[in-house]
Amino acid sequence: MDFKRLIMGAAFVAALTQPAFAADDVAICYNCPPEWADWGGQLKNIARDIGINVPGDNKNSGQTLSQLIAEKNNPVADIAYYGVSFGIKADEEGVVTPYKPANFDRIPDGLKDPEGAWFSIHSGTLGLFVNEDALDGAPVPQSWSDLLKPEYKGMVGYLDPSSAFVGYVGAVAINGAMGGTLDDFGPGIDFFKRLQANDPIVPKQTAYARVLSGEIPILIDYDFNAYRAKYKDDSNAVFVIPQEGTVIVPYVMSLVKNSGHADNGKKVLDYVMSDAGQAHWANAFLRPVIADAMSPEAAAKFLPAADYDRARPVDYAKMAEVQTGFAERYLQEVR
Numbered sequence: 001m002d003f004k005r006l007i008m009g010a011a012f013v014a015a016l017t018q019p020a021f022a023a024d025d026v027a028i029c030y031n032c033p034p035e036w037a038d039w040g041g042q043l044k045n046i047a048r049d050i051g052i053n054v055p056g057d058n059k060n061s062g063q064t065l066s067q068l069i070a071e072k073n074n075p076v077a078d079i080a081y082y083g084v085s086f087g088i089k090a091d092e093e094g095v096v097t098p099y100k101p102a103n104f105d106r107i108p109d110g111l112k113d114p115e116g117a118w119f120s121i122h123s124g125t126l127g128l129f130v131n132e133d134a135l136d137g138a139p140v141p142q143s144w145s146d147l148l149k150p151e152y153k154g155m156v157g158y159l160d161p162s163s164a165f166v167g168y169v170g171a172v173a174i175n176g177a178m179g180g181t182l183d184d185f186g187p188g189i190d191f192f193k194r195l196q197a198n199d200p201i202v203p204k205q206t207a208y209a210r211v212l213s214g215e216i217p218i219l220i221d222y223d224f225n226a227y228r229a230k231y232k233d234d235s236n237a238v239f240v241i242p243q244e245g246t247v248i249v250p251y252v253m254s255l256v257k258n259s260g261h262a263d264n265g266k267k268v269l270d271y272v273m274s275d276a277g278q279a280h281w282a283n284a285f286l287r288p289v290i291a292d293a294m295s296p297e298a299a300a301k302f303l304p305a306a307d308y309d310r311a312r313p314v315d316y317a318k319m320a321e322v323q324t325g326f327a328e329r330y331l332q333e334v335r
Helices: 003-016 039-050 061-070 084-092 165-177 186-198 208-212 223-231 262-272 275-283 316-321 323-333
Strands: 079-083 119-131 156-158 218-222 237-240 246-256
Touching: 039 262, 039 275, 061 079, 061 084, 079 084, 079 165, 079 262, 084 165, 084 246, 084 316, 119 165, 119 208, 119 223, 119 275, 165 186, 165 218, 165 246, 165 323, 186 323, 208 218, 208 223, 218 223, 223 237, 246 262, 262 275, 316 323
Parallel strands: 156 218
Antiparallel strands: 079 246, 119 218, 119 237, 119 246
């Protein structure tokens, strides 16, 4: 299949439903999914404010990295969005190029590559996104261990941890909560083996709509999706930070090396990191990397700080280093 032709065809179809743009007013983003983290709203803001059309794209982080590597000698994408471990791997694979966008100096150390090969734009806290109306009378689970109970059989979903970054984050969080480390995924692998008895649902890509519909009553996912369901889509949604603890993880962006619309890609990255772009993430219930972009009104919609005390950062470089080994073990022992 001619993937480049497929992507450009998708861009053309998307353009039919958006304002008219010249061919030079396009930037291709891999993994800017309209239904995830309110990228849909951000892409509309970008079109309105800087006149660049960025077609939505529903890849996950693993698919994005694989495609960037496959197209290394003839890039299609101009920019990429993914979990931090994939941003680190993209730099190692030589498929991205350094760029320091607006507000780069305000990004805390540890949340960016010093040269700009990748940089955080926002973060999420992993937990349980629950559609309370779809629980058939069962209580809202309060811990990772609760997910193993027979009363939740067929109700629990998690994204494929061998491919989707949020799935891998879930594995890291559960493994740590069960006593494992980034050098020992044994407790996490054991948990997923036990969870198989409860017939979990394991999609490869964002499953937000499937939670709203009740098809997946409980999804291992980020806080921002649960808050969006509650406050934007009027769902009886609940977000739970498990009692055993969880992790906080940043999502990052990069400029693709030798891309076709590099200048437009840079403008989009500048916008995402601008005060206006960061404020959008805060209003979409994500924690912007520029902390003062979070208004008191936005912060009030989050769970209390005491709940977030159970969430911790991890060694993101180490997390990237051991990801492939975990994925191989998961595929061999669980799936």
